[in-house]
Amino acid sequence: MRPPARGAAIALGVLALLGVVAVLGPVAWPVDPDHVFDAPMLVSASPSVAHPLGTDPASRDVLARLIAGARVSLSFGLLAAVVALGLGTLAGLAAALAGPRTDRVIGALIDVGLAVPRLLVLIVLTAALGRLPWAWLAVTMGVTGWFGLARQVRSRARALAAGDFARAARALGAGTRRLALRHVLPNIAGTLSAAAVLAFAHAITLEAALSFIGQGVPIPVASWGGLISDGRAQLWTSPWLALAPTLALVTCVVAAGALADAIERASPWGRVESAP
Amino acid sequence: MSDSTPLLEVRDLAVHFHGRAGVARAVDGVSFTVGAGETVAIVGESGSGKSVTALALLRLIEPPGRIEPGSVIRFEGQDLLALADEPMRRLRGRRISMVFQEPMTALNPVFTVGDQVAEVARIHAGASRADAWARAVQMLAKTGIADADKRARDYPHQLSGGMRQRVLIAMALLMSPALVIADEPTTALDVTIQAQILDLLRTLQREAGSALLLITHDFGVVAEMAQRVLVMYGGQVVESAPVRELFASAAHPYTAGLLRAMPRMGARRERLEAIPGTVPPASAWPSGCRFRDRCPFAWDRCATEAPVPAEVAPGHVARCHLVSEPARRAAATTGATA
Amino acid sequence: MSGPAHPDVAPLVRARDLQRHFPVGGGLFRAPTGAIRAVDGVSLDIARGETLALVGESGSGKTTTGRLILHLDVPTGGTVHFDGTDLASLAPAPLRAMRRRMQLVFQDPFGSLNPRMTIGDTVKEGLLIHRLAEGAEADRRTRALLEEVGLRADWANRYPHEFSGGQRQRVGIARALSVGPDFVVLDEPVSALDVSVQAQVINLLMDLQKQRGLTYLFIAHDLSVVEHVADRVAVMYLGRIVELAPRDAIFAEPLHPYAQALRSAVPVADPTVRARRIVLAGEPPSPADPPTGCPFHPRCHHPARDESCARLVPPLEEKAPAHLVACHKQPPTTITWEAQQVAGATRQPERHLPVLALDARTD
Numbered sequence: 001m002r003p004p005a006r007g008a009a010i011a012l013g014v015l016a017l018l019g020v021v022a023v024l025g026p027v028a029w030p031v032d033p034d035h036v037f038d039a040p041m042l043v044s045a046s047p048s049v050a051h052p053l054g055t056d057p058a059s060r061d062v063l064a065r066l067i068a069g070a071r072v073s074l075s076f077g078l079l080a081a082v083v084a085l086g087l088g089t090l091a092g093l094a095a096a097l098a099g100p101r102t103d104r105v106i107g108a109l110i111d112v113g114l115a116v117p118r119l120l121v122l123i124v125l126t127a128a129l130g131r132l133p134w135a136w137l138a139v140t141m142g143v144t145g146w147f148g149l150a151r152q153v154r155s156r157a158r159a160l161a162a163g164d165f166a167r168a169a170r171a172l173g174a175g176t177r178r179l180a181l182r183h184v185l186p187n188i189a190g191t192l193s194a195a196a197v198l199a200f201a202h203a204i205t206l207e208a209a210l211s212f213i214g215q216g217v218p219i220p221v222a223s224w225g226g227l228i229s230d231g232r233a234q235l236w237t238s239p240w241l242a243l244a245p246t247l248a249l250v251t252c253v254v255a256a257g258a259l260a261d262a263i264e265r266a267s268p269w270g271r272v273e274s275a276p
Numbered sequence: 277m278s279d280s281t282p283l284l285e286v287r288d289l290a291v292h293f294h295g296r297a298g299v300a301r302a303v304d305g306v307s308f309t310v311g312a313g314e315t316v317a318i319v320g321e322s323g324s325g326k327s328v329t330a331l332a333l334l335r336l337i338e339p340p341g342r343i344e345p346g347s348v349i350r351f352e353g354q355d356l357l358a359l360a361d362e363p364m365r366r367l368r369g370r371r372i373s374m375v376f377q378e379p380m381t382a383l384n385p386v387f388t389v390g391d392q393v394a395e396v397a398r399i400h401a402g403a404s405r406a407d408a409w410a411r412a413v414q415m416l417a418k419t420g421i422a423d424a425d426k427r428a429r430d431y432p433h434q435l436s437g438g439m440r441q442r443v444l445i446a447m448a449l450l451m452s453p454a455l456v457i458a459d460e461p462t463t464a465l466d467v468t469i470q471a472q473i474l475d476l477l478r479t480l481q482r483e484a485g486s487a488l489l490l491i492t493h494d495f496g497v498v499a500e501m502a503q504r505v506l507v508m509y510g511g512q513v514v515e516s517a518p519v520r521e522l523f524a525s526a527a528h529p530y531t532a533g534l535l536r537a538m539p540r541m542g543a544r545r546e547r548l549e550a551i552p553g554t555v556p557p558a559s560a561w562p563s564g565c566r567f568r569d570r571c572p573f574a575w576d577r578c579a580t581e582a583p584v585p586a587e588v589a590p591g592h593v594a595r596c597h598l599v600s601e602p603a604r605r606a607a608a609t610t611g612a613t614a
Numbered sequence: 615m616s617g618p619a620h621p622d623v624a625p626l627v628r629a630r631d632l633q634r635h636f637p638v639g640g641g642l643f644r645a646p647t648g649a650i651r652a653v654d655g656v657s658l659d660i661a662r663g664e665t666l667a668l669v670g671e672s673g674s675g676k677t678t679t680g681r682l683i684l685h686l687d688v689p690t691g692g693t694v695h696f697d698g699t700d701l702a703s704l705a706p707a708p709l710r711a712m713r714r715r716m717q718l719v720f721q722d723p724f725g726s727l728n729p730r731m732t733i734g735d736t737v738k739e740g741l742l743i744h745r746l747a748e749g750a751e752a753d754r755r756t757r758a759l760l761e762e763v764g765l766r767a768d769w770a771n772r773y774p775h776e777f778s779g780g781q782r783q784r785v786g787i788a789r790a791l792s793v794g795p796d797f798v799v800l801d802e803p804v805s806a807l808d809v810s811v812q813a814q815v816i817n818l819l820m821d822l823q824k825q826r827g828l829t830y831l832f833i834a835h836d837l838s839v840v841e842h843v844a845d846r847v848a849v850m851y852l853g854r855i856v857e858l859a860p861r862d863a864i865f866a867e868p869l870h871p872y873a874q875a876l877r878s879a880v881p882v883a884d885p886t887v888r889a890r891r892i893v894l895a896g897e898p899p900s901p902a903d904p905p906t907g908c909p910f911h912p913r914c915h916h917p918a919r920d921e922s923c924a925r926l927v928p929p930l931e932e933k934a935p936a937h938l939v940a941c942h943k944q945p946p947t948t949i950t951w952e953a954q955q956v957a958g959a960t961r962q963p964e965r966h967l968p969v970l971a972l973d974a975r976t977d
Contacts, residue, residue: 164726165736168789171686172740173713182739186730321808322779422896436897437672466671467835468894471879475893493809496838496881500888519885537813539842540883541865547820548842550813554778570810 008262014255018248022074025067033068034220036060047240054240056230065222066244072223073204073249076138080203083142084149085196091146092153093180097161106150113147119209126215134217137210141203149195156188194260201256208249224249282309283454283487284333284351290344291325291332293558300558302328302341304511307585310455315481315488317502317519319495321534323555325511326491330457333489334368352454370400373448375477377460379440383432389443390416390428396450415446419476438469445476452484459491474501495538499523504591507531510566511558513585517592527594529571529608565597573598573608625659626697626797626829632656632682633691634675638902650902652678654853655692657930660797665823665830667844667861669837669876673901675853676833680799683831684716685709696797714744717790721802723782727774733760733785734770740792759788764818780811787818797829804839816843837880841865846936849873852901852909855930859937867967869939871916874968887972908941916966918943921958 037059045055053062095106121144126132132140157180160166166183174182185192208225210216217223224245231241291303303325310316320326332343335356349356351372356364368374376382383392393412397403403411409428417424419442432440441461448456458477462470478501481488490501498505498519505522507515507530515528526532536549553570556562565583568574577597586599598605633656635649653675660666670676681687683694685701694701696716704712720726727736738756741747747755757767763784774782783803790798803819804812820843823830834840840847841861848858849870857870868874875892882889894913899905905912911923926949928942942949945963954963 164720164722165728167686168718168720168726168786169728169739171684171713171716171718172789172793173710173743174739175710178743182731183728187728189730321810438897466898467837468671468875468879469897470881471891472893474881475891494881495809495883499883499885500881502885523883523885534809535883537810538883539813539816539838541838541841541880544841548813548816550817551810552814554780554811555808 007258011255011258011262014251015259018070018252018255019074021067022070025070026064029063029067031061031064033060033064033222035064046238053244054238056238056241057234062227062241062244065227066224066248069222069224069227069245070248072134072217072221073207073225073252076134076141076207076217076223077200077204079135079138080141080145081196081200083139084146084199084203085192086146087143088146088149088195089153089185089192091150093157093184095150095154096157097176097180097184103154106154110147110151110154113144114151118144119206122206122210123213123215126210131218134221134223137207137217138203141206142199145199145202145206149192149199152191152195153188156191157184160184160187190263194263197256197260197263201253201260204249205253224252281353283312283314284310284489285348286329286333287348287350289329289332289347289349291328291337291341291347292344293341295340295559298559301511301561302558303332304561306508306511306513308506308513308516310487310489312454313485313487314504315490315502316504316506317490317492317498318506318508319492319498320508321493321555323558324508325558326508327459329508330374330459330489330491333457334372334374335364366400369396369447369453370451371453372455372457373451373453375441375444375448375456375458375461377463379437379444379464380432382444383440385432388429388431389435389440393428393443393446393450396447400451411450412446415450416443418480419443419446420472421446437465438473441465441469441473442476445473445480449480449484449486453486455487455489456481457489457491460493461490462497463493470497477501495523495535507534510555510561512566512595514567514596515592515594517588521589521592525588527588527592527599528567528596529573529598530567531594533570533572565595573604575604623661624698626662627658627660627683627831628695629659629679629683629692630657630695631692632679632689632694634678634682634687635690648902650900651853651904652901653682653689654904656682656850656853656855657692658848658855658858660829660831662796662829663823663827664845665832665843667832667834667840667847668850669834669840669847670850671835671876671898673852673898674850675901676850677801679850680718680801680831680833684713684718684799686718711744714740714793715795716797716799717793717795718799718801719783719786719790719803721805723779723786723806724774726786727782729774732771732773733765733777736774736785737770737788737792740789744793746793755792759792760785762791762822763788764814778811780807780815783807783815784818787815787822791822791826795828797831799831799833801833802835803832805834805836812839819843837865837877849876852899852904854909854940855938856910856940857938858930859934859939863934863937869933869937869944869967870910870941871914871966872910875915878968882972884972886975888975889972890969892968915968916941916943918961918964918966920961922954925957926954 037055043057043059045051047054051061051063053066056062091106095103125140161179161184166179169179169183207216207223208228211223211225211229216225219226227245228242231245234241287307289303289306293300293302306329318326318329331337333349337343343357347357383389390409390412393415394408397408397411413425413428416428421427421439421442461477462473465473474497492498502519505517505519506513507528509530515526515531522531526535533551537551539548551570562569564580565578568578583595583597585593585595588594588599598608632653634653635651638648638650656679658666668676668679678687682689685694696712701709734756737759738752741752741755756770760767760770765781765784800819804815807815816839822828832843844861846858846860847864848855849872851872857864857868857873864873868877875894878889878892892915896913899912907924907926908928911919914923926942928940929948930938930940931948933939933944933946942954943963945965947963951962
């Protein structure tokens with residue numbers, strides 16, 4: 001394997017750090033994010049030693065809410081990515097390997113799915129389904145976000161299935177499942193992980209967008225998107241309220257993008273040894 | 277330039293690839309000459325260094341590859357390795373040209389083949405657009421492309437592999453270069469097309485008076501085309517001889533082994549005599565003789581002392597200790613034919 | 615119809631009038647306008663234990679024919695009987711079970727192995743699929759197979775990229791042998807290999823055939839290799855078999871004008887002679903737009919070629935014992951002179967045997 005590129009290492013490090021903050025943050029900063037301090041001077045207070053990122057208009061500790069937001073946003077992104085990855089992989093593999101009729105049906109589904117703007121679908125869905133708990137919102141996000149991934153899986157799987165080693169497996173009597181699990185999936189693992197990382201970043205950003213129109217993760221649960229949305233009214237008086245979660249979100253998404261890029265570039269298998 | 281000066285003289289050519297894993301000595305001390313109008317074949321298997329040698333002559337080695345100091349390439353009396361980039365560029369395609377193996381990748385898919393042949397005339401002869409086009413069409417016709425004026429307007433993908441190779445040959449021979457290097461020019465083609473292309477190369481080469489350096493792995497092609505042959509193994513020339521002498525009395529065990537390993541029409545045997553083992557990577561040649569791991573006659577001297585080229589007969593040189601040990605050689609050759 | 619090599623014994627493989635047409639033309643929004651006739655009516659028998667070589671140039675349909683015979687690609691017409699069973703009659707599960715008995719070795723030693731599987735797992739896969747062995751027994755048999763093809767058993771845990779082309783080709787052969795087949799389609803198994811390694815692999819294939827009693831369909835374009843390995847040879851041109859004969863007959867005296875040209879084009883590895891060549895006019899036509907009548911007629915050098923060649927599809931018929939040729943200008947023929955005249959014939963069939971001699975090389 002080639003040594004990981006420095007950019008990839010940094011991106012991975014940043015994401016890992018965010019993960020650690022989400023998991024261990026409440027231990028290091030054991031303040032209840034929903035606790036209302038109920039003191040007049042703690043309404044939208046500036047940063048201080050007791051509240052390093054200040055407090056919000058409801059006099060809750062912003063740092064504690066940011067950490068809680070990390071837990072929610074990262075879990076949200078992960079769950080959405082897992083759902084999208086699962087559905088996209090399954091649909092892509094089925095389209096490529098299960099015969100022309102399946103391919104036509106799934107192909108049409110993918111085309112429609114990609115044609116309709118996802119944000120619009122989400123707005124309509126959330127409006128129709130009412131306020132969903134965050135986990136269900138994440139699942140909805142995944143369900144609307146697998147089409148591009150499926151298309152990628154389909155085209156790679158099709159190429160692999162037409163190749164010699166897949167043909168050899170068929171000649172040995174391998175069925176579709178073995179073909180998919182042993183001969184296709186391991187060879188598209190790189191593409192899949194890159195796509196999953198992107199789906200993760202996408203879900204977090206989309207949730208933030210939904211929060212802006214009040215359709216995101218329902219209050220009082222804090223997500224980064226929710227925090228930004230809450231903070232924008234005080235942008236001129238208490239800028240830290242929106243700034244801190246924005247910074248966290250942008251850092252996370254940029255790192256995810258860089259990681260996906262690096263994964264795609266550094267596919268360690270299947271490359272031809274450079275013969276002099 | 278006196279008559280005794282060869283057209284091309286290569287001395288101690290070394291091309292090494294400096295990678296993370298170490299140095300790969302792909303070409304390592306290659307010396308040979310090509311006379312004006314002569315056809316010389318470099319024959320070898322993959323990893324022998326034959327293609328890298330060809331690219332080095334045109335100075336087309338890309339990093340991490342490097343032509344090592346001490347290498348000499350003299351062409352028409354000029355030291356090519358001392359030449360600046362600009363005069364070297366002007367030399368390529370005009371005095372030395374190259375025909376590649378894969379005619380699809382060697383042509384630019386977005387220009388017509390006529391444009392690509394005409395381009396050569398515009399670069400090197402400063403021809404006007406119309407002149408260059410006319411010359412291109414004329415040259416395409418000479419390569420046996422029917423309706424050349426129409427075909428010239430085709431894009432590479434519209435032509436068959438054989439036609440594309442004709443286009444490459446037209447490009448290579450348009451300027452009547454003194455030397456044409458052809459790297460496996462027929463390997464990608466079907467056998468009936470191969471015969472046509474070899475005939476064409478021979479005819480055009482004679483017409484232009486060019487010398488031909490033919491890189492190939494196919495002894496059939498060698499026998500048909502070459503006057504002199506260099507056999508490469510492990511980045512070195514292990515044997516060089518006039519073609520008839522090489523086929524009649526190969527002195528190097530590798531050459532002899534290759535000739536016996538090859539199935540030949542009309543000379544069917546129950547079993548082919550394979551050479552055991554595989555070519556080692558260029559970063560790990562064995563000590564001493566590079567062929568000794570696979571050689572049936574190797575003895576301790578072969579591991580400790582690298583053989584140097586030794587004359588077997590006038591014009592016939594082999595890089596093998598057997599040449600200087602007549603007793604062993606006699607035993608080896610009778611053993612091999614028995 | 616192709617006669618079996620040994621008429622008294624049923625052939626292991628019997629293909630009749632195999633066709634594979636691929637739709638072509640049209641585009642993104644248009645329906646297909648025609649078909650590539652990749653394989654267009656191929657009939658052949660392969661006897662147990664023999665090597666039938668399938669020879670042709672690119673586009674001749676030889677690779678597709680190999681896949682059709684294994685039912686890895688479904689024919690658009692015709693039948694394949696393997697050991698008496700019509701492969702088209704089998705449901706997917708019995709067909710997969712049947713695959714144990716017929717295997718395939720590929721040309722490209724790089725693309726034919728899964729880069730994410732160790733060579734041991736690759737060789738073992740067939741054993742597991744057909745439940746021939748499990749656990750330690752499967753490992754033991756995998757090691758034995760690796761040794762049988764000349765690889766070291768302790769290499770089983772290595773990945774394909776650690777091996778040379780010749781070694782990978784051996785892995786591909788071990789994979790094919792793992793399930794104990796009777797019949798193996800060898801699709802250009804040595805074309806990508808260097809001469810010294812090619813000889814090793816040819817010897818290995820011939821040894822294995824002897825030891826295991828294998829039947830081979832050997833697909834190749836290199837006639838020197840074919841002459842070395844084959845018992846019988848079928849020459850394909852544009853999706854059809856134009857000549858099918860025992861090896862010695864076809865190499866000594868090819869009768870089809872295309873087979874003659876092909877035979878004469880092989881470079882001779884002897885610098886003192888030059889082969890007398892039959893130079894074919896033009897390039898092979900596209901299988902999407904094949905010539906009418908005899909597919910070879912536009913490039914044919916037979917002196918009796920005439921109008922009838924563009925109108926009649928010559929049947930593959932016996933010209934000498936077991937020597938089948940598709941050319942009605944090469945006597946004897948079942949297409950009567952009257953029938954030929956109706957099709958516009960002006961020249962009587964005559965034996966055309968261009969001298970495939972070698973001349974002394976003068977330059």
